Amino acid sequence: MTRVFNFSAGPAALPESVLRQAADEMLDWHGSGMSVMEMSHRGREFISIHAEAESLLRELLAVPAGYKVLFLQGGALGENAFIPMNLLRGKTSIDFVNTGEWSKKSIKEARKYARANVVASAAETGFDRVPARDTWQLDPDAAYVHICSNETIGGVEYHWTPDTAGVPLVADMSSNLLSRPVDVSKYALIYGGAQKNIGPAGLTIVIVREDLLGQALPITPSVFDFKEQADNDSMLNTPPTYAIYMAGLVFNWIKAQGGLVAMEAHNRQKAALLYDFLDASKFFSSPVARADRSLMNVPFKLRDESLDAEFLKGAQARGMLQLKGHRSVGGMRASIYNAMPIEGVQALVAYLKEFEARHG
Numbered sequence: 001m002t003r004v005f006n007f008s009a010g011p012a013a014l015p016e017s018v019l020r021q022a023a024d025e026m027l028d029w030h031g032s033g034m035s036v037m038e039m040s041h042r043g044r045e046f047i048s049i050h051a052e053a054e055s056l057l058r059e060l061l062a063v064p065a066g067y068k069v070l071f072l073q074g075g076a077l078g079e080n081a082f083i084p085m086n087l088l089r090g091k092t093s094i095d096f097v098n099t100g101e102w103s104k105k106s107i108k109e110a111r112k113y114a115r116a117n118v119v120a121s122a123a124e125t126g127f128d129r130v131p132a133r134d135t136w137q138l139d140p141d142a143a144y145v146h147i148c149s150n151e152t153i154g155g156v157e158y159h160w161t162p163d164t165a166g167v168p169l170v171a172d173m174s175s176n177l178l179s180r181p182v183d184v185s186k187y188a189l190i191y192g193g194a195q196k197n198i199g200p201a202g203l204t205i206v207i208v209r210e211d212l213l214g215q216a217l218p219i220t221p222s223v224f225d226f227k228e229q230a231d232n233d234s235m236l237n238t239p240p241t242y243a244i245y246m247a248g249l250v251f252n253w254i255k256a257q258g259g260l261v262a263m264e265a266h267n268r269q270k271a272a273l274l275y276d277f278l279d280a281s282k283f284f285s286s287p288v289a290r291a292d293r294s295l296m297n298v299p300f301k302l303r304d305e306s307l308d309a310e311f312l313k314g315a316q317a318r319g320m321l322q323l324k325g326h327r328s329v330g331g332m333r334a335s336i337y338n339a340m341p342i343e344g345v346q347a348l349v350a351y352l353k354e355f356e357a358r359h360g
């Protein structure tokens with residue numbers, strides 16, 4: 001068996017020990033004689049798996065009282081519609097900060113349900129940064145302010161939490177949730193698909209302040225009505241059972257590594273290795289402003305784009321996969337989520353050095 005270093009942006013690498021545990025438990029989970037995939041979601045076994053996953057997630061993030069943790073489906077793209085449906089609360093507009101491709105998708109979807117005001121945008125500089133807070137023109141009557149805390153494609157990340165002067169703050173954390181500690185109390189709602197940094201595709205996490213619930217638009221599908229799901233422990237219908245089980249194993253793995261403080265230290269160390277190399281290189285470069293560089297997704301460019309294909313081929317030959325940048329921005333991108341071991345980043349930097357020596 002050969003395992004590669006998988007730099008995919010998502011679905012992405014999972015910790016090997018988690019995959020091994022899942023393999024061990026595949027045919028017979030804890031003496032139940034069943035695979036988790038075969039269990040009734042109403043049965044004692046799965047209810048315990050679900051409850052443990054939720055309680056671990058609450059513990060890792062230190063979720064304060066007064067927040068609901070929901071395990072849903074529909075992905076982050078689905079949430080871009082369901083969040084307006086649930087959180088407009090009689091208001092007519094939403095404020096958005098536009099930091100790139102995923103912000104734009106959120107804005108586009110919200111426009112079906114409300115007025116979406118772009119209160120700050122990094123378009124002018126090619127989405128290479130987070131617009132400074134003092135440039136945001138916030139509307140005190142907006143239903144909420146929406147940010148994308150980590151632009152998975154552009155590699156731009158918030159390293160601070162915006163103060164929105166009492167207007168609820170909503171964050172798409174699809175690609176950096178659980179990469180570091182978060183002060184949940186500063187957010188009205190945090191959401192994300194699991195397939196970047198948490199587990200398999202199919203599970204969508206929503207953490208929401210309880211007092212905002214109960215005013216969903218009448219057209220809201222019941223399974224995406226946060227209040228209905230909260231009242232039913234996210235089991236209004238059949239939840240993505242196996243994905244929840246896998247996420248629970250990952251939560252346990254993170255806890256065993258030392259929790260989110262340890263995750264952040266590890267992630268900073270990995271990212272620094274790569275960015276320090278890129279900054280010193282005359283052949284490779286990072287397009288993102290230093291203060292706003294993502295610890296999770298590291299886009300980079302070759303000075304000579306005509307060598308892109310050769311670069312990728314050489315990476316593949318060395319067991320490093322999925323380094324091609326998103327088609328909308330080109331270049332390369334290394335996604336180095338929690339599960340990417342430092343050895344993977346070391347191998348990548350060694351290859352970058354070797355390639356530069358040959359072509360630089």
Ligand SMILES: *Cc1c(COP(=O)(O)O)cnc(C)c1O
Nearest residue numbers: 075076077078102152174175193
């Ligand atoms: C991947 C991603 C999405 C889309 O998630 P789906 O689960 O495919 O709907 C949205 N926002 C961000 C920041 C992402 O990284």
